[in-house]
Amino acid sequence: MKNFRVICIFVVIFAIAIFFIVRELMTNDFLGWRLNLSLRKVETSDYQSFAPKIAFKYPKNFEIDSDPENRYGDSYLAGIKLRTDNRTGCDIRTNGTELDFSKTEDKLINNTISQIKDKASDFRLIQKQKISIGGRPAFKVSFSFLDPIGARVRLDQIFVKNDGTNYLIICGAGEYQFDFFEKDFGVVYKSVVF
Numbered sequence: 001m002k003n004f005r006v007i008c009i010f011v012v013i014f015a016i017a018i019f020f021i022v023r024e025l026m027t028n029d030f031l032g033w034r035l036n037l038s039l040r041k042v043e044t045s046d047y048q049s050f051a052p053k054i055a056f057k058y059p060k061n062f063e064i065d066s067d068p069e070n071r072y073g074d075s076y077l078a079g080i081k082l083r084t085d086n087r088t089g090c091d092i093r094t095n096g097t098e099l100d101f102s103k104t105e106d107k108l109i110n111n112t113i114s115q116i117k118d119k120a121s122d123f124r125l126i127q128k129q130k131i132s133i134g135g136r137p138a139f140k141v142s143f144s145f146l147d148p149i150g151a152r153v154r155l156d157q158i159f160v161k162n163d164g165t166n167y168l169i170i171c172g173a174g175e176y177q178f179d180f181f182e183k184d185f186g187v188v189y190k191s192v193v194f
Contacts, residue, residue, distance in 0.1 A: 044187060047078055052165060054092060057191035059184045062089060080188065088173040088181060090188050096159050096168030101137040105130060108139045112159060120145035133160045133169065134192040144175050154178040156185065162194040
């Protein structure tokens with residue numbers, strides 16, 4: 001009877017450990033592997049710029065958008081877009097808002113989204129948090145709003161400063177598909193090097 005209890009406790013502990021491991025793999029990539037409904041290797045490509053120096057990895061289902069027609073202005077450095085939908089992807093820009101990262105998240109949020117909040121229809125703040133990007137302190141704001149045709153769009157904006165330059169990283173998609181691409185955006189966030 002005592003052995004049966006020990007075996008039951010072991011089985012319960014093992015099941016709980018497996019649950020947490022699977023949940024972690026479904027939430028985050030682990031050593032380049034991703035578990036969705038199946039386990040698959042996340043294949044990435046590399047982007048590097050030399051003036052200003054910036055590099056990042058991005059999943060191969062995206063392509064680099066170097067903006068050859070200069071539609072995004074002089075502050076645009078590089079971006080990625082989904083091969084099948086250029087509204088899903090990320091941009092990296094200079095001239096982001098300069099923030100004092102010693103302030104609280106509530107103070108930082110006022111400096112980052114006030115203009116967007118005033119202009120966006122049905123603005124909803126999802127998350128605000130201090131993070132690290134490329135070894136630098138950063139502030140991430142996640143929000144959604146209705147675009148001009150009434151579709152809900154979700155964006156992450158990350159403000160980071162490196163050697164006197166303020167960077168803004170923006171990743172977004174339609175809200176209905178944002179969760180599907182969130183891990184892909186995370187590949188960019190985790191790999192940025194200045």
